[in-house]
Amino acid sequence: MFSRNKSGAPSSTPETPDPVDAAAEVEKAGAPDRKGRPTPKRNVAQAANKRPLVPNDRKAATKAAREKAREQRNLEYKAMQTGDERHLPPRDKGPLKRYVRDYVDARWNLGEFFLPIAFGFIVLNLLFMSNATMSVIVLLALYGIVLLTIVDAVLLWRGLKKRLRAKFGDVPKGTMMYAVMRAFQIRRSRLPKPSSKKHGVWPE
Template sequence: MLGRRKTSQEPVVETAPRAAAAVDGSQPQGKGRPTPRRSEVEAARRRPLVVTDRKAAAKASRERLRAERTKTRTAMETGDERYLPPRDKGPQKRYVRDLVDARRNVGEYLLFAALVLVVLTFVLPPTLGLYVTLGLWFFVLAVVVDSFLLNRYLTKRLAARFGDDVPPGTARYGVFRALQIRRSRLPRPMVAHGQKIG
């Protein structure tokens, strides 16, 4: 019949060399345990996609994020390259930061100048308000010119030091840093004003 296997009634006789090896003990008898089923192996490897204890998972995630933020904040204070965010990593970015921090930039005084000029508009009579506005625009123009010159300066220094191994936007990174107040810059400045940078 189709689909049915005939079973033989003859006993299985082990061949002589195999039987001799089994008696001798030179060959292992077997692995000593049954082969596990596929379903059992897959069930042992299976992990839940959704964690059953959500509170514990959320707490562990918060702790991990807090530790990462602490490392990043410490790196921002000390300049440790290992834990800096990707935006600030690399020797080129470190070099640009040092060049910008050693230079007196017009942009770092823009906020103070704007604050003083706004106060003057309230203190001075309206006839002088026009001169205050012109003074503010003059300062903004000075910041634009200084940023343009700084961009050229950084591009030349980067090319002289690193050649073609400069990520795009590195000079622009320095220009944006120059527009920030020195005390609020992150990573913190590691050089003094006027310090020579090689």
């Protein structure tokens, strides 16, 4: 069991260490972890990567959005007063819409007098409430004015449509309503403002 070496001192054969045990010992001894922390689970990592879709301070975000919308409205209103194309609302932008406005503003339209005339007929109807015959006459006259303004609007669109097709080709949907609605507004209250102060200045 024991043997003597040349120097005469007893010695024993050392046992070969198990590799698995050695690795475990190194791990227990505190081998340095590359990340310094255990690997998180997938659901934990996904939850950490999520960001809220709305800011934490909703009041501040709402106030900022409201302020931005107010500034945009101010720019659009000022542009409708001055005719600045850069800040006009989308419904009024573009050379075609500008041509429509200039054509309507150059023309004498019955629609622009409709509101004052209708108001006058309402006053007349109140005055002649006790007279059935006169009330019917006033009412029929008002219906006649309405019919004439509709005919005038049709004539307006026919002439304008020919010009638009000759100049721009296709006419976008909604252009007729855009022109007629402007024709039924009192000239001074139209927005964007007319580029010319007088009738008869036709667009080229």
